[in-house]
Amino acid sequence: MPDKRWSAGFIQFLKFNAVGLLNTLIDFAVFTLLHSLGMINTPAQIISYSAGTANSFFWNKKVTFRDRDKGNKEGFDRMQLVRFIVLNLLVLGISVLLIHILTDTLGIQVLIAKVLVTFVTVIINFFGSRKWVF
Numbered sequence: 001m002p003d004k005r006w007s008a009g010f011i012q013f014l015k016f017n018a019v020g021l022l023n024t025l026i027d028f029a030v031f032t033l034l035h036s037l038g039m040i041n042t043p044a045q046i047i048s049y050s051a052g053t054a055n056s057f058f059w060n061k062k063v064t065f066r067d068r069d070k071g072n073k074e075g076f077d078r079m080q081l082v083r084f085i086v087l088n089l090l091v092l093g094i095s096v097l098l099i100h101i102l103t104d105t106l107g108i109q110v111l112i113a114k115v116l117v118t119f120v121t122v123i124i125n126f127f128g129s130r131k132w133v134f
Helices: 002-036 041-064 078-105 110-133
Strands: none
Touching (some): 002 041, 041 078, 041 110, 078 110
16 A cells, blocks of 8 residues: 555656646746846745746646545635645745855856755645645
C-alpha cells in the first residue's frame, strides 16, 4: 500500500507543478511587465504573485486536490480559503525577502533571482497546500 500512496502523492505533485507552471507564467508575465514599466521590485512582486495566487486557488482546488475535498456541500470552504491566503502571504513574504537578498545583497540580476526564489517557494507551497490548506 505505501507504493500506491507514494504514487498518488507523486501524481498530485505533478498536477501541482502543472498548475504551478501556469501560475508562474502569469506571475512572471505580470512581474516583467510591471518591472519594464519602472515599478520597483517589491510592489511588482506583490502584484504579480497575487495574480498567480488567484489562479492557483481555483485550479488547485478543482484539479490538484479535488480528491481531498472536505465534503462541503456548497463546494466552497471559507476556512480553506483563509488557510490558502495565510499560506500564500507567508510564501509571498519569503519570496520578497529572498528577492531582496539575492538582488540587493548578492547583486544577482532580478529575473534570475526570481527564478531561484520560485524553486524555493514551489516546495513550501506544495507541502503547505497538501498538509494544511486542501
